[in-house]
Amino acid sequence: MTGSNGFIGSHLVEYLLVKQYEVTCLVRKTSDLRWIRDLDVDLIYGDCRQRESLDEAVKDHDYVFHLAGKIRARDWGAYYDANYTGTRNLVEACVDSNRGMKRFIYVSSISAAGPTDTAIVQTKEDECRPVSDYGKSKLMGEEAVRERMTGIPWVIIRPPNILGPREEDLYSVFKIIRRRVKPLLGNGDKQTSICFVEDLVRGIEMAATSEKTVGNVYYLTDPEVYSWREMADKIAEYLGVSGLLLPVPYPVLFVVASLLEVAAVVTGGEPLMTRKQLRELKDSYWLYDGSRAEEDFGFTPKIDLNKGIEISIDWYREQGWL
Numbered sequence: 001m002t003g004s005n006g007f008i009g010s011h012l013v014e015y016l017l018v019k020q021y022e023v024t025c026l027v028r029k030t031s032d033l034r035w036i037r038d039l040d041v042d043l044i045y046g047d048c049r050q051r052e053s054l055d056e057a058v059k060d061h062d063y064v065f066h067l068a069g070k071i072r073a074r075d076w077g078a079y080y081d082a083n084y085t086g087t088r089n090l091v092e093a094c095v096d097s098n099r100g101m102k103r104f105i106y107v108s109s110i111s112a113a114g115p116t117d118t119a120i121v122q123t124k125e126d127e128c129r130p131v132s133d134y135g136k137s138k139l140m141g142e143e144a145v146r147e148r149m150t151g152i153p154w155v156i157i158r159p160p161n162i163l164g165p166r167e168e169d170l171y172s173v174f175k176i177i178r179r180r181v182k183p184l185l186g187n188g189d190k191q192t193s194i195c196f197v198e199d200l201v202r203g204i205e206m207a208a209t210s211e212k213t214v215g216n217v218y219y220l221t222d223p224e225v226y227s228w229r230e231m232a233d234k235i236a237e238y239l240g241v242s243g244l245l246l247p248v249p250y251p252v253l254f255v256v257a258s259l260l261e262v263a264a265v266v267t268g269g270e271p272l273m274t275r276k277q278l279r280e281l282k283d284s285y286w287l288y289d290g291s292r293a294e295e296d297f298g299f300t301p302k303i304d305l306n307k308g309i310e311i312s313i314d315w316y317r318e319q320g321w322l
C-alpha cells in the first residue's frame with residue numbers, strides 16, 4: 001500500500017489487519033511513521049516519483065492500494081509529480097512486475113470530478129470538470145490507470161471530504177471554532193458530501209474484493225449532504241461553544257490564506273490553506289451520489305456527520321490536540 005502512513009492510509013492498514021490481510025507499506029525515508037509504527041506490517045522504502053524504487057514493492061502482492069498523493073502543494077509541478085507521475089510510475093511497476101495481481105485500487109478524489117454547479121447531486125462518474133491543480137492532477141492519475149493498466153483489474157475510488165481521528169485539515173476548523181470564532185465561507189449555505197474515515201476504508205476494501213467493480217469508478221459517501229454552516233454549528237455544539245461565536249467574514253479568511261501562502265514560500269513548506277481552495281469552497285457545491293457503490297457491492301456508510309464529529313472531537317481531546 002502507498003500512502004499507508006497518512007491519515008486515510010493508516011486507517012486502511014488497521015482495517016486490513018483486522019481482516020487478516022498481510023500488509024506491506026511503501027514509505028519514504030522521511031515519512032512520519034507514528035500511526036503505523038506499532039502495527040504488524042512490513043515496511044518497504046520507495047518514492048512514487050522514482051520509478052525504479054517501486055518494482056520490489058509491488059511484487060507478489062494480491063492487491064495494491066494506491067493512496068499516496070499530495071493534497072496541498074505550492075505549485076502545479078508538485079501536484080503533477082506526486083499525483084500524476086507517481087501514479088503512472090506505480091501503474092508501470094505493476095504491469096512490469098506483478099501482472100498476476102487481483103486488483104489495483106486507486107484512491108482518487110471528488111476533486112477529479114470537480115464541483116457541482118448547483119445543489120444537484122452528481123450521479124455520473126464520467127463527467128469530470130476539475131477546477132483546481134489538485135483535482136486536475138488526480139484526474140490525470142485516473143487516466144494513467146485507465147490507459148496504462150493493461151491486463152490488471154483496477155477500480156477507482158473518489159472520496160469526498162473525509163473526517164475522523166488523525167485528520168488535520170478539518171481539525172484546524174475545530175480549533176478555530178473552539179476559540180469561539182466561526183469561519184464564514186460566503187453565507188455558509190454551499191453544501192458538500194462527506195464520509196467518515198472508518199466507513200471509507202471499509203468501502204475501499206469492499207470495492208477491492210468485489211468482482212463487479214472492475215474498471216469502474218465509485219463515490220463512497222454519506223447519502224446526506226451538509227452545508228458548511230450546518231457543519232460549523234454541529235462542531236460548535238459538540239465543543240459546547242454554541243451561541244458565542246465571532247463570525248470571521250470571507251475577506252478576512254482570504255487575507256489569512258494569502259499570508260499562509262507567503263509563509264509557505266518563505267519556509268519552503270506547504271500552505272495550510274490557499275486562496276484558491278477558499279474560493280472553491282465558498283462558491284461551489286461538492287455533491288456526489290454514492291448509490292452505485294451500494295448497488296454494486298453493498299456499501300452504505302454507518303456513521304453520520306453528528307457521530308463523526310463526536311468521535312473526532314473525542315479523539316482530538318484524548319490526544320490533547322483540543
Ligand SMILES: NC(=O)c1ccc[n+]([C@@H]2O[C@H](COP(=O)([O-])OP(=O)(O)OC[C@H]3O[C@@H](n4cnc5c(N)ncnc54)[C@H](OP(=O)(O)O)[C@@H]3O)[C@@H](O)[C@H]2O)c1
Nearest residue numbers: 003005006007008028031047048049067068069109159162
Ligand atoms: N483526506 C481527504 O479528505 C481526502 C479526500 C479525497 C481524496 N483523498 C485522497 O486520499 C489519499 C490519502 O489522503 P490523506 O488524507 O490520507 O493524505 P495524507 O495524510 O497527506 O497522506 C498522504 C500520503 O501520501 C504519501 N506520499 C506523498 N507523496 C509521495 C510519494 N512521492 N511517494 C510515496 N508516498 C507519497 C505520504 O507519505 P509521506 O508521509 O512520506 O509524505 C502520505 O503517506 C490521497 O491520494 C488523497 O488525494 C483524501
